[in-house]
Amino acid sequence: MKNVYKVLSSAALAGMLLGGIAWGSIDTAAEAKGAASTDTSKSNASNKVSSTQSGITINAANAMYDGNYLRVELKSTGKKLDKKLIEKIEFFEILVDGKSIYEYGGGSIAKRPTLGLSPGPDADIVYLTSSDASWLGGNQEAYPDKFKLTIKITLEGVKDPYTMEMPIQKSAEQPVVMKQEQTKKSGNLSMSLKQVRATSASTRLQWVLSGKDKEMMHDLMYDFVDDQGRELEVLDGKGTDENNANGDYYFDYIIKALDPDAKSITIKPFTPEMEDPNATSGAFKLDSNGEIIKNYNKDLEMTISVK
Structure with a gap:
């Protein structure tokens, strides 16, 4: 697979x-198995x-x-x-x-x-x-x-x-759809931003990785910060190369809603260092504060205006 x-x-x-x-x-990924249902009660009035x-x-x-x-x-x-x-x-x-x-x-x-x-x-x-x-x-x-x-x-x-x-x-709030397609390149790899959709609860971002550097596609991870340098909490994030014939990786990330004074989001791709430098899986290497050691790829970094 x-x-x-x-x-x-x-x-x-x-x-x-x-x-x-x-x-x-x-x-x-571990698969969950089905379970039967019993003893259910509900209150429709309060949606509880x-x-x-x-x-x-x-x-x-x-x-x-x-x-x-x-x-x-x-x-x-x-x-x-x-x-x-x-x-x-x-x-x-x-x-x-x-x-x-x-x-x-x-x-x-x-x-x-x-x-x-x-x-x-x-x-x-x-x-x-x-x-x-x-x-x-x-x-x-x-x-x-x-x-x-x-x-x-x-x-x-x-x-x-x-x-x-x-x-x-679905909430009646009209989402803000940002038309900000952009592409960045690093060696044989390109990263293209495709969609951004924001609500008062979350911001959803889609980008695509393409090119010959399959190892980097596999290894890259992502941080998000606003223009004030505040790290943005990731609510969900996933990626796959299975849903297209070209072997491109589609990524879908959802981050917590921005602060009202934020003017932009920056996507910061990085590769984490491994505890065993020769390993391709296993534990990440941590710094003295217990944080993952990250090697950021500035060439692929993207800033998205939200104002």
């Missing part, structure tokens, strides 16, 4: 783990849903979908957990209008939506996030503007799974 990989923020890269799905040296098993209730609320990505808050109540909620979740899955995201694109990782968990402000809260594969080249299926979301979760030590259903409606 050609390479499909998920690139995380610097903090998450150190652990190489997101939402129970490990993305290691880029060629493999919940499911209870063995005295532990999982509440799903505060859903947000801006057309770039989906986020739902999950909170445990009732019987106290013996560890953080994110550590208790053994399996999770979502269905869009009854269709599992693992069925998108015939089950191909390159053609299906992402799914992850991130820790919340306290031990009993996690955020479930997902984005479709429609910006990964070809004609990949996008999430509809309105759909029924089904969330399935299995907790460690709880026999029966949790299942919750809630309606999702």
Whole structure:
């Protein structure tokens, strides 16, 4: 299989783990297995849903979908957990209008939506996030503007799974679409910015890598900063060369919304140093502050005006 990989923020890269799905040296990803549903209740009036098993209730609320990505808050109540909620979740899955995201694109990782968990402000809260594969080249299926979301979760030590259903409606906010195509080159590699779409919750960016330097295509990772030098949080990021016949890599990154005074976004490609300099996978080399040592490629750096 050609390479499909998920690139995380610097903090998450150190652990190489997101939402129970490990993305290691880029060629493999753990597959989740299906689970049955039981004991579901919901409150349509407040768009909050919940499911209870063995005295532990999982509440799903505060859903947000801006057309770039989906986020739902999950909170445990009732019987106290013996560890953080994110550590208790053994399996999770979502269905869009009854269709599992693992069925998108015939089950191909390159053609299906992402799914992850991130820790919340306290031990009993996690955020479930997902984005479709429609910006990964070809004609990949996008999430509809309105759909029924089904969330399935299995907790460690709880026999029966949790299942919750809630309606999702894309926010009425009109996104800002930025027409700023540009291309940068480094040796035999070119990087072309294709799409940028911003909302008050997130900014989504698409670019394509093409050329003969397949090794660099594989190894590059990305940081994002605004014109004030503030690092921009990555909410989701993925890339693949499977959805086109030319072997080009399509990248789709979603970053947190910019501060109101920000005037630009800079994409900063880099290659991380490996702990073993001869290795192509494994642990990254860290500096004295525990940060990944990065070698930035200034030739490919892109600045996008947002004002």
